Amino acid sequence: MPHTLPPPVRESRRRWPTVAxxxxxxxxxxxxxxxxxxxxIGMLTPWVLLLLAxxxxxxxxxxxxxxxxxxxxxxxxxxVALTDPVTGLPVRRPAETHLxxxxxxxxxAVVDVDDLRGVNNTHGHLVGDAYLAGxxxxxxxxxxxxxxxxxxxxxxxxxxxxxxxxxxxxxLAAALRALxxxxxxxxxxxxxxxxxxxxxxxxGGDAHTGFGRADLAMYTAKRGGGGVAVYDPDxxxxxxxPGVRPTHRTRDRGTDHGEVIR
Numbered sequence: 001m002p003h004t005l006p007p008p009v010r011e012s013r014r015r016w017p018t019v020a021x022x023x024x025x026x027x028x029x030x031x032x033x034x035x036x037x038x039x040x041i042g043m044l045t046p047w048v049l050l051l052l053a054x055x056x057x058x059x060x061x062x063x064x065x066x067x068x069x070x071x072x073x074x075x076x077x078x079x080v081a082l083t084d085p086v087t088g089l090p091v092r093r094p095a096e097t098h099l100x101x102x103x104x105x106x107x108x109a110v111v112d113v114d115d116l117r118g119v120n121n122t123h124g125h126l127v128g129d130a131y132l133a134g135x136x137x138x139x140x141x142x143x144x145x146x147x148x149x150x151x152x153x154x155x156x157x158x159x160x161x162x163x164x165x166x167x168x169x170x171x172l173a174a175a176l177r178a179l180x181x182x183x184x185x186x187x188x189x190x191x192x193x194x195x196x197x198x199x200x201x202x203x204g205g206d207a208h209t210g211f212g213r214a215d216l217a218m219y220t221a222k223r224g225g226g227g228v229a230v231y232d233p234d235x236x237x238x239x240x241x242p243g244v245r246p247t248h249r250t251r252d253r254g255t256d257h258g259e260v261i262r
Contacts, residue, residue, distance in 0.1 A: 082094050084154075084155040086129045086132055086133060086155070087132055087133050087136035087155050088133075088136070089136050089140075089153055089154050089155045089161070090152065090153075090154040090155075091154060091155060091156075091157070092154065092155075092156045092157060092162075094152075094154060095152060095154035095156070095162050095164065095207075096207040096211070097207075098152045098154075098164055099164055099204060099205075099206070099207040099210050099211070100204075100205060100206070100207045101204070101205075102150075102164070102204025102205065103203075103204050103205070104166070104203065104204060105166070105201055105202070105203060105204075106164060106165070106166065106201065106202065106203070106204045106210065107163075107164075107165050107166070107167050107168065107169050107172050107199060107200070107201045108162065108163070108164055108199065108200050108201075108202070108210040108211065108213070108214045109142075109162065109163040109165075109172055109176060109197050109198065109199045109214055109228075110156070110160065110161075110162050110197065110198050110211065110214040110215045110217075110218045111135075111139065111160065111161040111162070111163065111176070111195050111196075111197045111218070112159055112160050112195060112196045112197070112218055112222060113131075113132065113135060113159040113160075113161075113194070113195045114194040114195055114196060114222075114226055115194065116128060116131070116132070116158075116159040119131050119191065123189065123191075127186055127187075127189065130186045131184060131186060131191055132155075132159070134184045134186065134193075135161070135179075135184070135193060135195070136153070136155065136161065138179045138193070139153045139161055139163055139179065140153045141179075142163050142165060142167070142172065142175055142176070142179075143163065143164075143165050145167065146165050146166050146167070147166070150165070150166050151163075151164060151165045151166065152164045162211065162214070163176075164210075168201075169199045169200070169201045169230050170230070172199055173197075173199055173228045173230060176197050176199075176228050177227070177228055179193060180192070180193045180194065180195070181193070194226060195226070196218055196221040196222035196226050196227065196228075196229075197218055197221060197227075197228045197229070198213075198214045198215060198216065198217025198218030198219065198220065198221055198228075198229050198230075198231060199214060199217060199228065199229070199230050199231060200213035200214045200217060200230070200231035201231075208239065209239055211239075212238075212239020213231045213233075213236070213239055214231060215239070216231065216236040216237060216239065217229040217230060217231040217232075217236055219236075220235065220236055
């Protein structure tokens with residue numbers, strides 16, 4: 001009995017001559033092309049590939065340039081968000097980060113400007129802003145003796161500032177007191193510099209405790225009529241939990257513990 005091929009195989013055998021003819025016709029132009037033409041094609045191929053690579057590189061550069069501009073824009077927006085527009089100082093968040101990352105003993109002073117509302121009501125908010133900027137300039141001198149990057153002055157908001165420095169608390173208290181003189185000259189006005197400040201010293205790495213203790217000492221100074229108070233745990237107590245700021249303290253033994261400098 002003769003061997004019979006399956007129908008699909010017989011069909012493919014019938015089609016093969018046609019496929020071979022088509023392939024042969026396609027190769028004929030290359031086979032009969034003059035040698036100079038083949039040489040020209042061979043010479044042009046690298047340039048075509050180079051042009052394609054350059055085009056791809058240009059697109060890549062455009063994408064990278066757009067991404068770079070976007071990153072720079074975001075950095076600028078972040079810098080604006082972290083900078084107080086009135087004083088040019090950092091705001092609370094950078095100050096907290098700075099203290100959280102600090103190592104070794106650090107002195108923290110929370111400074112509350114006295115009667116800023118009275119300055120605004122009497123002289124206007126433009127003068128009030130200039131008054132805050134002038135006080136900020138004076139506070140910024142307190143970190144001049146710190147190692148590079150160790151000291152920081154920031155505006156916490158409203159009428160409050162913070163000073164983070166390596167200075168000894170007593171030395172910092174004396175320096176703060178000296179900042180109240182002379183009076184601040186704003187155009188044709190001379191305004192007294194009045195503030196209440198609280199100081200604490202602690203190891204770096206705990207912004208909440210540092211800010212909290214200095215804030216409690218500042219309240220002691222303010223209730224005593226202004227000046228500078230150095231934190232004392234027996235007198236001032238412990239800082240409140242995060243997000244809670246005291247409006248008054250139930251225990252206060254006066255100024256017989258710690259120090260209040262006026």
